[in-house]
Amino acid sequence: MSFRIDPRLALTGETRRIAGEEIEKIAAHLNTARDNPDKALHKARKRIKALRALLHLVWPGDEAFCRTENDRYRAISVSIAAPRQATALIETIDRLAEDFAENAADADLAGIRTMLVRHRALAGHGDTGLSAVLDTAIAECQAGFAALQTLALPDLPENAADVLADGALATLRRARKALQQSRERGEADDFHDLRKAVKRHAAHLSLLRKLWPSPVKPRRERAEALGESLGELHDVFVMRQLIEAGEAPFDGPEPKHLVRLLKRSEKALRKLCLADAAELFEDKPRRTARRLAKKARSDLGENMAETEVD
Known part of the structure; x- marks a missing residue:
């Protein structure tokens, strides 16, 4: 089936x-x-994000269920996050080596990458620890699957349309607020909130592509591209924070050339992300939600009428 x-x-x-x-x-x-x-943990976390986006979309229809299940899958994601961060650091170095090839030798990017690969091997849960984490996560998935039978949403076309419109609206509002904060304060957490909202919005566009007012495909592609750029910016923030705090694997002498490259990358990514986000969310959230609700009521109503005739 499809998402x-x-x-x-x-x-x-x-x-x-x-x-x-x-x-x-x-x-x-x-x-x-x-x-x-x-690779497998990265794929698991991506699917968890998709699942949580679905829960946020239908949240207005069964708040208690969605809150409980969202907390469940957020906890699973956190429990398997450490190996992914170690890999993201390596990927950040690879992007810097590609974007600033002329400075790669001065910054010793090859040497830093070797150090990060070694760190990733040492930073995992360990065989026993990872196995226990996975066992717990899988058990939680099984419990979540069983809990699905208690989900109850409005199924009448008008009510279902309102649930979807309200769920999409909440994410659009969150994105606009995070965009404003990113412009005004520009803290790492502001851009991280924007990234989460953009990723969720992209998932909503996939879920609603039969109901979202056209053209939905170009908007989804723009949202996905922005989500990737914000992800790269987040990885730069994380690496800079580790260096500034002197935390492993950057607990030795400060890599000054690397810091300069990170600052250059951050500056470019900030500008790109703010411009793309402003374009993506230029329409007022309430106006978008009204259009979505109108189309959803029409499409859901037509399909119910066709079903009754059949």
């Missing part, structure tokens, strides 16, 4: 279907992580 809500079907059933498929994918990636943790 999209079928307007011909009841919202409760569609949400259960999509969530169930995502939970199965997460559990499968967690199992694979026993032998290949780097």
Whole structure:
């Protein structure tokens, strides 16, 4: 099946279907992580983000359920985050080596990369520790799958349309607020909040591509590209924070040439992300939500009428 809500079907059933498929994918990636943790844990965290985006979309229809389950999957994501951060540091060095090839030797990017690879090997949970973390995470997925049967959402077209519009609106508002904060304060946490909202919005566009006012595909592509740029900026922030704090693996002499490259990369990414986010969220959230609700009511109503005739 697909990661999209079928307007011909009841919202409760569609949400259960999509969530169930995502939970199965997460559990499968967690199992694979026993032998290949780097890639599998990254894939598991991506699916968790997609699942949590779905929960936020239908949140207005069953707040208690969505809050409990969102907390469950956030905790799972946190429990498997450490190996991914170690890999992200390596990827940041690789991007710097590509973007600033003429400065790679002076900054000893090759040597730093070797150090980071070594750190990643030492920073994992260890065989026993990782196995226990995975066992707990998979058990939580199983519990979450069972809990899906208690989810109850409005299925009448008008009510279902309002749930989806309100859920999408909350994320659009969060994105606009994070964009404003990123412009005014520009702290790492502000851009991180913007990144989370953009990623969630991109997932909502995928879920609602049969219901979102056209053209949805170009908007989704722009949101996904912005999410990637914000992810790169987040990785730069993390590396700079580790260096400034003298935390492992940067607990030796300060790599001054690397810091200069990180600052140059950060400056370019800030400018790019702010410009792209301003363009993506130029429309007022309430206006977008009204258009979504109107189209959703129409499409859901038409499909219900066709079902009754059949």
